[in-house]
């Protein structure tokens with residue numbers, strides 16, 4: 041899939057980091073007016089879903105999320121960019137198709153336990169995703185970790201790594217990488233929609249917005265509607281990963297799984 045799609049002007053429902061939160065994804069899509077359709081989903085008014093990446097890992101149902109999103113992308117009702125967790129998964133699947141030994145997390149193990157055809161399909165799917173999407177005449181950029189203006193429309197491997205993993209300015213004494221605050225420096229006119237850095241509330245800065253509201257950590261799953269710039273979110277149905285953060289809340293309305 042080419043990431044350079046200026047001819048696509050939406051309307052879009054841009055969905056933040058899903059991280060295996062399948063029920064919340066179905067709930068969010070339902071609230072946005074999407075209907076289940078032969079394994080995927082479609083919108084009565086012809087909207088297109090756009091996933092900012094990190095579909096997998098952390099949450100309880102990475103396989104179901106992949107099935108749904110892959111069906112939507114294949115049917116042409118969704119676009120997607122990869123997140124660092126998705127790329128890490130596909131690299132693991134390619135390196136060790138029968139499942140890699142060693143330290144791992146539940147979300148990745150769940151996919152690695154699937155039959156070879158499914159694992160191969162996932163690896164192909166993630167590998168074919170563009171690092172970022174350039175939409176609506178270049179006025180809208182979607183990249184998992186965000187993207188500084190000089191890399192908009194640059195579909196090189198180096199640019200893809202920045203879009204997926206972000207840029208870092210150094211490391212803390214413990215080894216944890218310090219993320220470059222690219223959004224604070226951003227002066228571009230294109231709106232940049234991203235996830236990757238968990239925030240309590242979606243946050244606009246300099247025409248960039250972070251919509252990773254931490255669904256797998258007891259937060260919410262959030263969508264940004266474009267061009268309306270309306271935010272819609274559903275609460276996490278329960279705590280999916282170890283977190284001392286927001287308490288569990290009741291699940292939103294859930295469409296038939």
Ligand SMILES: [Mn+2]
Nearest residue numbers: 094123124236
């Ligand atoms: Mn991420």
